[in-house]
Amino acid sequence: RSALRGLDTDVGSITKSVVHHVQTSLARQPHNLDDLGAYQAAALSVRDNLILNWNETQLQYTRKAPKRAYYLSLEFLMGRTLDNALLNLGLKDEYKDGIKRLGFSIEDILEQERDAALGNGGLGRLAACYLDSSASQELPLWGYGLRYKYGIFQQLISPEGNQLEAPDPWLEHQNPWELPRLDVVYDVRFYGQAERLDGKGRAQWTGGQEVLAIAYDVMIPGYGTQTTNNLRLWESRPKRGFDLNSFNAGNYEGAVESSNSAEAITSVLYPNDHTTFGKELRLKQQYFWTAASLADILRRFKNLDKPITEFPEYAAIQLNDTHPTLAIPELMRVLIDEEELDWNTAWGIVTNTFFYTNHTVLPEALEKWPVPLIEHVLPRHMQIIYDIVSLRSFFLTRTLSDASSSRTSVERKFPHDRERLARMSLIEEGQPKQVRMAHLACIGSRKVNGVAELHSDLVRTTILKDFVEFEGISKFGNVTNGITPRRWLDQCNPELSALISKTLKLDKTVWLKDLTKLEGLLPFTEDKAFCKEWAAIKQRNKERLAHHVELTLGLKVNTNALFDVQIKRLHEYKRQTLNILGVIHRYLTLKNMTPAKRKKVVNRVVFFAGKAAPAYYIAKLTIRLIVNVARIINADPDTKDHLTLYFLPDYSVSLAEVLIPASNISQHISTAGTEASGTSNMKFCLNGGLLLGTVDGANIEIAEEVGESNVFFFGHLTPAVEDLRFQHLYHPVPLEQKCPALAHVLNQVSAGLFGDGHVYEPLLNTVRQGDYYLLSDDFDSYIAALGMVDEAYSDSEEWVKKSIRTTAKMGKFSSDRAINEYAESYWNIEKVPVTK
Ligand code: 26Q
Numbered sequence: 001r002s003a004l005r006g007l008d009t010d011v012g013s014i015t016k017s018v019v020h021h022v023q024t025s026l027a028r029q030p031h032n033l034d035d036l037g038a039y040q041a042a043a044l045s046v047r048d049n050l051i052l053n054w055n056e057t058q059l060q061y062t063r064k065a066p067k068r069a070y071y072l073s074l075e076f077l078m079g080r081t082l083d084n085a086l087l088n089l090g091l092k093d094e095y096k097d098g099i100k101r102l103g104f105s106i107e108d109i110l111e112q113e114r115d116a117a118l119g120n121g122g123l124g125r126l127a128a129c130y131l132d133s134s135a136s137q138e139l140p141l142w143g144y145g146l147r148y149k150y151g152i153f154q155q156l157i158s159p160e161g162n163q164l165e166a167p168d169p170w171l172e173h174q175n176p177w178e179l180p181r182l183d184v185v186y187d188v189r190f191y192g193q194a195e196r197l198d199g200k201g202r203a204q205w206t207g208g209q210e211v212l213a214i215a216y217d218v219m220i221p222g223y224g225t226q227t228t229n230n231l232r233l234w235e236s237r238p239k240r241g242f243d244l245n246s247f248n249a250g251n252y253e254g255a256v257e258s259s260n261s262a263e264a265i266t267s268v269l270y271p272n273d274h275t276t277f278g279k280e281l282r283l284k285q286q287y288f289w290t291a292a293s294l295a296d297i298l299r300r301f302k303n304l305d306k307p308i309t310e311f312p313e314y315a316a317i318q319l320n321d322t323h324p325t326l327a328i329p330e331l332m333r334v335l336i337d338e339e340e341l342d343w344n345t346a347w348g349i350v351t352n353t354f355f356y357t358n359h360t361v362l363p364e365a366l367e368k369w370p371v372p373l374i375e376h377v378l379p380r381h382m383q384i385i386y387d388i389v390s391l392r393s394f395f396l397t398r399t400l401s402d403a404s405s406s407r408t409s410v411e412r413k414f415p416h417d418r419e420r421l422a423r424m425s426l427i428e429e430g431q432p433k434q435v436r437m438a439h440l441a442c443i444g445s446r447k448v449n450g451v452a453e454l455h456s457d458l459v460r461t462t463i464l465k466d467f468v469e470f471e472g473i474s475k476f477g478n479v480t481n482g483i484t485p486r487r488w489l490d491q492c493n494p495e496l497s498a499l500i501s502k503t504l505k506l507d508k509t510v511w512l513k514d515l516t517k518l519e520g521l522l523p524f525t526e527d528k529a530f531c532k533e534w535a536a537i538k539q540r541n542k543e544r545l546a547h548h549v550e551l552t553l554g555l556k557v558n559t560n561a562l563f564d565v566q567i568k569r570l571h572e573y574k575r576q577t578l579n580i581l582g583v584i585h586r587y588l589t590l591k592n593m594t595p596a597k598r599k600k601v602v603n604r605v606v607f608f609a610g611k612a613a614p615a616y617y618i619a620k621l622t623i624r625l626i627v628n629v630a631r632i633i634n635a636d637p638d639t640k641d642h643l644t645l646y647f648l649p650d651y652s653v654s655l656a657e658v659l660i661p662a663s664n665i666s667q668h669i670s671t672a673g674t675e676a677s678g679t680s681n682m683k684f685c686l687n688g689g690l691l692l693g694t695v696d697g698a699n700i701e702i703a704e705e706v707g708e709s710n711v712f713f714f715g716h717l718t719p720a721v722e723d724l725r726f727q728h729l730y731h732p733v734p735l736e737q738k739c740p741a742l743a744h745v746l747n748q749v750s751a752g753l754f755g756d757g758h759v760y761e762p763l764l765n766t767v768r769q770g771d772y773y774l775l776s777d778d779f780d781s782y783i784a785a786l787g788m789v790d791e792a793y794s795d796s797e798e799w800v801k802k803s804i805r806t807t808a809k810m811g812k813f814s815s816d817r818a819i820n821e822y823a824e825s826y827w828n829i830e831k832v833p834v835t836k
Pocket of ligand 1: 123126271272273274275359367481678
């Protein structure tokens with residue numbers, strides 16, 4: 001038996017359990033089973049183990065009644081589960097053998113699983129890493145999200161190079177990792193009327209539409225612990241199946257209309273990161289999810305039989321960006337209208353319960369909702385938001401004890417500063433008026449944090465500056481993001497993990513939970529055999545990627561070249577355009593060389609992957625340019641041995657797991673001050689890939705750890721950005737003069753070197769005119785940095801040492817460190833060991 005309760009986990013018992021599921025759960029015969037069937041049966045067998053641990057964990061939480069943390073996120077980008085569950089349960093070898101006995105290979109079976117892609121990118125994957133770490137650190141934490149029927153769209157690339165979107169029917173086959181809780185149901189109201197009842201701010205909200213929220217629980221096993229935490233996802237269902245009156249009157253469309261509109265709420269993940277606000281369905285998603293989650297959290301608290309004023313001592317609620325900010329007025333509504341508390345007591349509870357993490361300082365990405373829309377969909381909440389403004393709640397201090405004593409108002413602290421008041425208001429004037437969600441999240445929370453040092457500084461000095469001056473700096477902190485080394489090293493790079501264990505003479509169960517142990521690798525940079533093995537593993541990972549490209553695109557990749565990777569959502573601020581223009585520059589340079597000279601340059605294979613928001617025209621045009629540049633240069637006999645380029649369609653967590661271990665260098669080249677943190681930068685470095693980047697986000701802290709000599713930095717720094725943009729606007733210099741190399745590249749694209757030049761004009765014009773993301777300011781130093789990468793890569797012995805040093809210094813970036821910071825400095829929760 002393993003650390004689990006109940007189930008035998010020897011290979012014989014595992015084989016039996018899998019066969020049992022084939023016969024009973026799947027109702028199939030073990031001898032003509034395909035890989036998919038074998039995956040499903042294996043998953044159901046593993047799930048039995050998870051369920052026992054989940055039950056035990058939840059029982060202990062109920063018995064011990066510790067303070068709990070709740071992570072509210074509209075996105076959980078989980079990827080695949082089977083391999084992770086096996087690793088965390090410590091049953092990988094046993095299942096590998098058991099599956100083999102049944103005539104299947106574990107690798108093939110793992111490939112059968114579809115990704116759970118309920119997220120856009122960094123923010124959603126961060127939530128998934130934090131769940132893994134919470135369970136691994138034995139912290140009592142639950143995630144709350146939505147069970148979208150369709151996750152992030154599947155990306156197809158048309159023959160012209162355009163992104164096409166297809167739905168992601170991830171629930172097509174049954175999902176073995178969720179437990180439907182048909183008995184955990186809440187009513188959620190929309191629209192209707194809110195009538196004030198008295199002068200105390202109380203009101204009654206009636207009428208409108210009621211929708212049911214049904215819980216589905218996803219089990220989150222900890223690594224090497226029995227703790228199995230919970231991710232509760234809500235599904236929307238109509239309260240009454242359909243309207244019988246319409247049905248009987250023969251109005252069949254009308255009969256299902258309201259049921260359709262209820263089901264629509266959790267039908268699809270919004271694929272727009274950083275943009276497009278103001279859609280009614282998105283607002284309904286946000287409220288549906290926050291209302292159901294809060295009702296569930298309050299019900300659990302009420303089972304403890306404590307006075308409601310003690311709620312913040314039992315629950316800490318983390319807001320993942322502003323998406324769940326409606327939880328603040330919703331908790332006010334429940335406390336005032338249903339629990340009948342007075343305003344100040346309610347506000348004291350609220351502001352001691354919530355914590356807000358900001359993930360962006362881009363002005364266009366700050367969430368705002370039109371007042372008329374909130375008034376229509378959530379009339380009671382609009383009243384409460386107005387009351388927060390006019391009852392001056394946020395002018396009260398945050399602790400319950402002195403809520404009544406010290407009433408310092410913004411006006412009292414900064415007399416006659418009307419501009420400041422307007423800047424700080426929850427309501428932005430305009431047509432229409434809009435609610436600033438970041439301001440609401442800030443004033444309604446106990447603490448606020450950014451996700452890397454630079455970004456947290458920018459939060460404090462730009463978007464929330466006035467609030468820092470008013471509330472004091474101590475409310476505004478930083479928690480640098482982290483990644484789980486289980487998925488992002490052990491699972492995706494098993495050979496490297498094994499070499500590390502062997503070299504450190506430590507079982508992986510030790511260093512995977514104390515990642516700073518990787519520092520023990522440093523002395524081995526002088527060990528020739530070790531370096532050779534390190535390099536050989538990277539080479540095999542490159543071959544694995546090449547194999548994948550051959551299977552999916554039918555193209556042969558040159559694995560004796562430097563692998564250069566940029567994989568992330570397409571966005572102007574992330575500057576994939578800078579990268580592709582750099583590739584073109586390299587191509588033109590190679591074309592101008594003699595064959596003899598070409599032989600001396602470092603051969604390079606460039607990989608791109610990433611999705612563009614479906615309505616983001618410039619981002620989609622960037623994909624089109626990349627695909628067409630690839631088409632031309634990969635076919636050019638002069639250069640194709642020296643430079644090739646691939647755009648891998650349909651980027652996903654599982655594709656990242658193949659790409660990241662194979663990279664020699666990865667690019668994180670956002671305009672300084674725009675990328676809050678980045679987390680893939682940490683994943684590449686953990687796998688011994690070097691970093692080419694700007695002085696931005698977590699790149700800075702990575703460089704602090706590994707030493708500047710082991711990263712390739714370029715470009716202007718954050719403080720220069722504002723001035724440069726000013727110059728562009730008021731003292732523009734023609735591109736030919738400012739950056740001739742870039743001008744030449746743009747002209748070649750315009751001239752049609754990669755097909756119809758006019759198609760790309762709108763993209764090229766973003767650089768020629770305004771150049772908001774400063775490509776023309778950073779291009780020359782970018783090209784120089786690429787040259788330094790070539791030079792460093794030519795010294796292969798030294799390169800391997802850099803690679804080892806990089807991995808060795810990545811301890812800080814474990815999500816275990818990050819989740820413990822939240823637990824200690826924010827939520828004030830403690831470990832709850834789960835033992836037999
Ligand atoms: C908002 C309103 C309507 C529709 C969609 C959205 C929306 C959805 C997703 C807005 C933003 C996002 C995602 C943001 C995100 O992924 N941010 C990234 O978060 C990472 C984790 O902190 C950071 O590392 C990245 O720097 C940051 O860009």
